Amino acid sequence: MIKRFIIAFILLVLVCGGIVGFNLFRDKAISDFFANMKAPPATVSTTVVKPLEWTPGIEAIGTVSAARGVDLTVETTGIVKDVMFAANEHVKEGQSLVRLDDAVQQADLAAAKTQAALDGQALDRALALQKRGVGTDATLDAARAASSASTSQVAKLQAVLDQKLLKAPFSGTIGIPRVEEGQYVAPGNAVATLQDIDTMRADFTVPEQRFSELKIGQPVRFGLASGDMPYEGKVVGIDPKIDPVSRLVSVRAEISNPDGRLSPGQFIQVRVELPEENNVLALPQTALTSSLYGDFIFVVKPAEAKPEAKPADAAAAPAAKEGDAKPAADAAKPAEEAKPGLVLAQVFVTPGRRNAGLVEITKGIAAGDEVVTAGQNRLFNGMSVNIDNTIDPTKPANPQAAVQ
Numbered sequence: 506m507i508k509r510f511i512i513a514f515i516l517l518v519l520v521c522g523g524i525v526g527f528n529l530f531r532d533k534a535i536s537d538f539f540a541n542m543k544a545p546p547a548t549v550s551t552t553v554v555k556p557l558e559w560t561p562g563i564e565a566i567g568t569v570s571a572a573r574g575v576d577l578t579v580e581t582t583g584i585v586k587d588v589m590f591a592a593n594e595h596v597k598e599g600q601s602l603v604r605l606d607d608a609v610q611q612a613d614l615a616a617a618k619t620q621a622a623l624d625g626q627a628l629d630r631a632l633a634l635q636k637r638g639v640g641t642d643a644t645l646d647a648a649r650a651a652s653s654a655s656t657s658q659v660a661k662l663q664a665v666l667d668q669k670l671l672k673a674p675f676s677g678t679i680g681i682p683r684v685e686e687g688q689y690v691a692p693g694n695a696v697a698t699l700q701d702i703d704t705m706r707a708d709f710t711v712p713e714q715r716f717s718e719l720k721i722g723q724p725v726r727f728g729l730a731s732g733d734m735p736y737e738g739k740v741v742g743i744d745p746k747i748d749p750v751s752r753l754v755s756v757r758a759e760i761s762n763p764d765g766r767l768s769p770g771q772f773i774q775v776r777v778e779l780p781e782e783n784n785v786l787a788l789p790q791t792a793l794t795s796s797l798y799g800d801f802i803f804v805v806k807p808a809e810a811k812p813e814a815k816p817a818d819a820a821a822a823p824a825a826k827e828g829d830a831k832p833a834a835d836a837a838k839p840a841e842e843a844k845p846g847l848v849l850a851q852v853f854v855t856p857g858r859r860n861a862g863l864v865e866i867t868k869g870i871a872a873g874d875e876v877v878t879a880g881q882n883r884l885f886n887g888m889s890v891n892i893d894n895t896i897d898p899t900k901p902a903n904p905q906a907a908v909q
Contacts, residue, residue: 546846546889547880551805552789554874559785559865561858563718563777565756567709567727571700571769572759573675579605580668582691585684590697592681596673603684603696607669614662621655628652677701705760705767707738709775710753719743724778725758729766734776736760736767786870787863792878793856801853802870803877803884805892808848849877851886 583605590602631648634640673679680698684690707727711719721740728734742757758775760767767773792802854869870876875892877884884890 546891547884548891548893549803549805549877549884550879550894551875551892552792552878554786554788554866554870554872554876556784556872557787559782559787559858560860561779561782562726562860563711563715563779565709565711565775565777567707567758567773567775569705569707569760569767569769569771569773571677571702572704572706573677574698574700574769575674576698577602577671577679577696578693579603579671579690579696580692581605581665582689583607583669585686585688585690588682588684588686590679590682592679594679596676596679596699598673598676600673601670602673602679603671605669605690607666610662610666610669614659614666617655617659617662621652621659624648624652624655671696673699675699675701677703700769702762702765702767702769705762705769706741707758707760707773707775708755709758710748710751710755711777713747713752713754716747716754718779719754719756719777725760726776726778727758727760727767728774730774734774736762740777785865786867786872787865788870788876789878790859790862790864792876792881793854793864794881799853800856801851802866803849803881804852804870805847805875805877805890806850808846808889847890847892849884849886849888849890 585603586606587604588602589604590596590600596602628645628648628651631640631645635642635645677699678701680700682697684694684696690696707725719740721743723740725738725740726734727736727738738758738760740756740758744755747754756777758777788802794801852869855867857865857867859865877890
């Protein structure tokens, strides 16, 4: 009985040991397989670093206003008699815009002109009598004073009458009328806005660190977006005082607005052009990746060729004969045809200024380096890659996958 129990126990130990050994062998084989399996090379697009001409600039956001713009208002009270303009009409300097009821002033002016004419005739008679020696100096002085007073009264009433007529102070585009005929208006009531939008100006601020780079007459580019700046201008004013609170300096520039797309009060992208620099190393901004450890790029380099292991019996092999030269050449042929692949090297760099989608690299790269420009989120240091600059690796290869 004991003998059978011992035999059964030994068989059980052998079976369990075999199962455990098989599992250990299987796990080790799987781990060795995945450890030696190389990831397939990723396809990337690259660019070669070359020195280029760099146009630095000071970028800011400004507010557009008309070079000349006012909110028109009347000078005196009265009832609106006639509105002589339409919305968005281009008016000329001195053009009549709004007339108030001026019947009383017209009558007063007519009476003053009649009195001035009468006093002028009295002055002429006094002069004639004085020449003939029958008039006194006192009579002439009184006639001269009366004529002068009448003339002044006519000028005064004419000025009062002119206050009833609102004229354009300069040529420009007038806005929507804010008064109607028959409406009572007083000084301070806005009638309309008049803006000369052919020439605009932009007010913006720059940090005090860039104050020394600003000069009167510097070229400035403007646009509604940072990537599109079709408008040109120049700096016409620099505030000599820096704001002690914001540490910013105010700058004003003039803009040519031939197509009328810019409107007063609009935000606009501003770029002050600085002198051009040569031999600057710059990359597309998509090539630069930022992390908690710093800014880095991926540089494509040839993989180091690994030495092939020689057979153990190679040293003991006899010298080849003349007839064995061909097999030896065939054996060496695969080693000659093997070409090293491409791998990635993660390089930390120091970025500088940015302009037009490019970023200046002040440290970390050299001319001739081949840098990855897209798809960095799926790359790592030492990874094998293939270069294909005909495609964009940031987009899926299967168009249907993008739709789904």
